[in-house]
Amino acid sequence: MRYDDVSSFIVMDIVRKAQKYQDSIHFEIGQPDLRPSPKVKKALIEAIDNDRFSYTESLGLLSLREKISNMYKEDYNVDIDSSRILLTPGTSGAFLVAYTLTLNNNENLGLSDPSYPCYKNFATMLDINPTFMNIDKSTNYELTIKHLEKVSIQALQISSPSNPTGNLYSKENLKELLLYCKEKNIAFISDELYHGLTYEKKAHTALEFSDDVFIINGFSKYYCMPGMRLGWIIVPKNLTREAEKIAQNIFISAPTLSQYAALEAFDKDYLNDIKNTFKKRRDYLYNELSLIFDIDAKPDGAFYLWANVSKFTDDSFKFAEELLENIHVATTPGVDFGSNKTEQYLRFAYTRDISHMSEGVERLKKYLYNRKARK
Amino acid sequence: MRYDDVSSFIVMDIVRKAQKYQDSIHFEIGQPDLRPSPKVKKALIEAIDNDRFSYTESLGLLSLREKISNMYKEDYNVDIDSSRILLTPGTSGAFLVAYTLTLNNNENLGLSDPSYPCYKNFATMLDINPTFMNIDKSTNYELTIKHLEKVSIQALQISSPSNPTGNLYSKENLKELLLYCKEKNIAFISDELYHGLTYEKKAHTALEFSDDVFIINGFSKYYCMPGMRLGWIIVPKNLTREAEKIAQNIFISAPTLSQYAALEAFDKDYLNDIKNTFKKRRDYLYNELSLIFDIDAKPDGAFYLWANVSKFTDDSFKFAEELLENIHVATTPGVDFGSNKTEQYLRFAYTRDISHMSEGVERLKKYLYNRKARK
Numbered sequence: 001m002r003y004d005d006v007s008s009f010i011v012m013d014i015v016r017k018a019q020k021y022q023d024s025i026h027f028e029i030g031q032p033d034l035r036p037s038p039k040v041k042k043a044l045i046e047a048i049d050n051d052r053f054s055y056t057e058s059l060g061l062l063s064l065r066e067k068i069s070n071m072y073k074e075d076y077n078v079d080i081d082s083s084r085i086l087l088t089p090g091t092s093g094a095f096l097v098a099y100t101l102t103l104n105n106n107e108n109l110g111l112s113d114p115s116y117p118c119y120k121n122f123a124t125m126l127d128i129n130p131t132f133m134n135i136d137k138s139t140n141y142e143l144t145i146k147h148l149e150k151v152s153i154q155a156l157q158i159s160s161p162s163n164p165t166g167n168l169y170s171k172e173n174l175k176e177l178l179l180y181c182k183e184k185n186i187a188f189i190s191d192e193l194y195h196g197l198t199y200e201k202k203a204h205t206a207l208e209f210s211d212d213v214f215i216i217n218g219f220s221k222y223y224c225m226p227g228m229r230l231g232w233i234i235v236p237k238n239l240t241r242e243a244e245k246i247a248q249n250i251f252i253s254a255p256t257l258s259q260y261a262a263l264e265a266f267d268k269d270y271l272n273d274i275k276n277t278f279k280k281r282r283d284y285l286y287n288e289l290s291l292i293f294d295i296d297a298k299p300d301g302a303f304y305l306w307a308n309v310s311k312f313t314d315d316s317f318k319f320a321e322e323l324l325e326n327i328h329v330a331t332t333p334g335v336d337f338g339s340n341k342t343e344q345y346l347r348f349a350y351t352r353d354i355s356h357m358s359e360g361v362e363r364l365k366k367y368l369y370n371r372k373a374r375k
Numbered sequence: 376m377r378y379d380d381v382s383s384f385i386v387m388d389i390v391r392k393a394q395k396y397q398d399s400i401h402f403e404i405g406q407p408d409l410r411p412s413p414k415v416k417k418a419l420i421e422a423i424d425n426d427r428f429s430y431t432e433s434l435g436l437l438s439l440r441e442k443i444s445n446m447y448k449e450d451y452n453v454d455i456d457s458s459r460i461l462l463t464p465g466t467s468g469a470f471l472v473a474y475t476l477t478l479n480n481n482e483n484l485g486l487s488d489p490s491y492p493c494y495k496n497f498a499t500m501l502d503i504n505p506t507f508m509n510i511d512k513s514t515n516y517e518l519t520i521k522h523l524e525k526v527s528i529q530a531l532q533i534s535s536p537s538n539p540t541g542n543l544y545s546k547e548n549l550k551e552l553l554l555y556c557k558e559k560n561i562a563f564i565s566d567e568l569y570h571g572l573t574y575e576k577k578a579h580t581a582l583e584f585s586d587d588v589f590i591i592n593g594f595s596k597y598y599c600m601p602g603m604r605l606g607w608i609i610v611p612k613n614l615t616r617e618a619e620k621i622a623q624n625i626f627i628s629a630p631t632l633s634q635y636a637a638l639e640a641f642d643k644d645y646l647n648d649i650k651n652t653f654k655k656r657r658d659y660l661y662n663e664l665s666l667i668f669d670i671d672a673k674p675d676g677a678f679y680l681w682a683n684v685s686k687f688t689d690d691s692f693k694f695a696e697e698l699l700e701n702i703h704v705a706t707t708p709g710v711d712f713g714s715n716k717t718e719q720y721l722r723f724a725y726t727r728d729i730s731h732m733s734e735g736v737e738r739l740k741k742y743l744y745n746r747k748a749r750k
Contacts (some may be wrong), residue, residue, distance in 0.1 A: 001479060002475060004478060008620050009433075009620070016432065031429055044632075048419050055406055057387070058387055092625055100377060100500050104377055118625070125624075126502075127480045224428065226627075227428045236605070245378070250497065250500070280479050
């Protein structure tokens with residue numbers, strides 16, 4: 001069956017196991033613990049008072065699409081017509097639109113290994129072949145033209161900053177990849193969900209270099225609204241009507257209250273605090289984990305650290321289970337993200353405050369010191 | 376491309392056109408104008424106060440799945456383990472799960488013609504072949520074993536009460552179809568979204584006759600929460616893990632606030648009022664439209680009337696446009712729902728109060744009387 005190759009999203013299973021222990025330390029959770037802006041909550045209450053319980057139009061509220069368009073102008077200085085923006089139920093919905101628009105049955109989707117596991121699983125369900133390209137620290141975990149030259153693909157999916165490695169694509173590389181894909185007629189799909197959460201370098205949207213791209217973003221990470229399930233996709237001008245038709249059929253519309261809430265999500269001061277909080281956590285956790293494991297590349301953004309744990313194990317899945325069972329520290333094994341040496345890696349999310357993380361770090365230090373001594 | 380055969384969901388385009396006129400009469404809209412129970416609104420405010428902005432587990436809140444399970448016990452006297460219930464972003468999400476679980480590339484999905492257009496469009500996007508069977512008043516717009524004997528299909532999708540015809544499958548026929556499908560190894564998918572909205576006969580869930588079925592339902596119609604985008608699917612016991620894997624990957628989880636809101640949606644007194652309101656509207660509109668058009672079969676449920684308008688036109692799409700432009704009465708042309716004589720039909724939704732509908736009926740009478748006289 002078409003679902004046979006769909007892998008379990010391992011982290012979701014770990015989340016469940018970790019809930020068994022009252023004193024679990026959570027490095028596994030891929031969503032912010034921080035709350036949306038108080039303005040978002042106010043907008044929600046207002047929407048309820050105003051009985052906003054009907055569907056919106058399938059593209060989503062025009063007023064919200066215009067705010068998103070304004071954000072692209074202000075943050076990236078690009079002009080995006082709101083007709084190219086489609087609101088989706090989470091970015092999950094946006095992937096479905098993107099792959100439906102760009103890939104036929106049996107065509108190939110280029111993905112990095114490691115990468116976010118849902119990419120390949122969406123592809124599998126649509127009878128699209130995931131085509132993996134191994135990335136590592138030698139290119140800062142970025143795909144490059146050299147990777148693309150070795151595969152035959154009809155669409156390329158990148159993410160920047162990336163889950164699980166936290167790396168950001170450089171402006172130059174992003175531009176080169178785009179030109180290459182344009183020349184080879186490869187659809188370019190850029191997952192920019194972690195934009196906003198970059199700590200030194202500025203994130204560039206692929207839209208700065210081309211209009212012929214598919215941009216995926218949403219309110220689940222930087223805006224701290226994961227449960228509201230609201231994302232967006234920006235499509236090339238010539239595909240707006242097709243994108244709308246797909247949305248009409250597969251979503252009807254994105255959740256209405258979430259759309260009204262998101263009208264107030266672009267609260268710059270609040271978002272700046274969110275970013276600074278995650279930066280402090282990144283600095284803390286990077287420094288601490290560097291003393292225990294090998295961190296190939298300091299993450300530029302998102303809220304993940306990709307830690308090489310090979311000095312302790314050659315099976316990070318078992319190692320993650322061991323840590324969870326013995327010291328109630330939950331992490332995500334690398335195998336959730338691919339098969340390129342992923343058995344040597346764990347993903348640590350810094351989605352809890354420093355006091356919570358420091359308890360986890362202490363447990364790790366103590367446990368691994370004794371464990372090492374035991375061998 | 377896989378999206379080439381996806382049809383526009385015509386009614387959504389009509390909704391947009393009808394908004395151009397301030398005095399439009401809305402017979403086109405497939406969602407209730409009535410509001411969810413005040414208890415639902417209270418639960419929403421409480422959820423916001425409690426900062427329910429995170430993902431839930433992928434299956435959805437256990438407490439809500441248990442409430443749904445209780446509802447099946449109380450309303451149908453069937454025992455459904457909550458582990459078989461998966462909450463989805465609208466029933467739209469449930470179809471994606473159902474078709475992914477039951478049909479491979481190039482296999483055939485049995486559908487009635489007419490039927491809800493998203494069924495076939497979901498299929499098309501997944502490279503599944505929609506296989507249509509014509510239904511009409513001779514079987515009360517129900518599919519029967521005689522229809523199934525003429526096709527080769529791997530899954531059957533029915534809806535009862537049905538959109539666009541409002542017919543309810545009889546208990547006997549439902550049971551026969553189920554037995555036939557079981558024998559022939561055809562997956563049985565029952566869309567029961569309009570359950571609750573039946574006005575004389577009792578609706579039966581396919582679960583009363585078999586556990587080996589896929590049931591789709593949700594909070595958008597009877598519970599009056601369309602914009603909250605929350606549905607559910609019940610899968611056979613042996614597929615619960617597969618269904619969960621698919622949900623983990625394609626949704627993460629259904630909207631969180633909607634799930635908390637739905638905990639209070641089973642408000643029996645309130646729902647009974649909702650049903651009675653729609654029953655009165657059905658009686659009113661059926662009586663009035665019967666004087667103007669030919670109504671094959673008095674609808675048993677949902678909030679639609681399937682009106683034969685062939686005495687005025689042989690192109691109901693043009694006729695719908697004519698009515699909208701000339702008297703600002705919005706209806707949905709039959710072609711949205713298939714090609715089986717659908718050019719002779721319009722769908723009328725009774726999703727506005729009687730005073731609104733009566734203005735539309737008056738306009739129709741006056742306009743069509745003069746129009747007929749003109750010919």
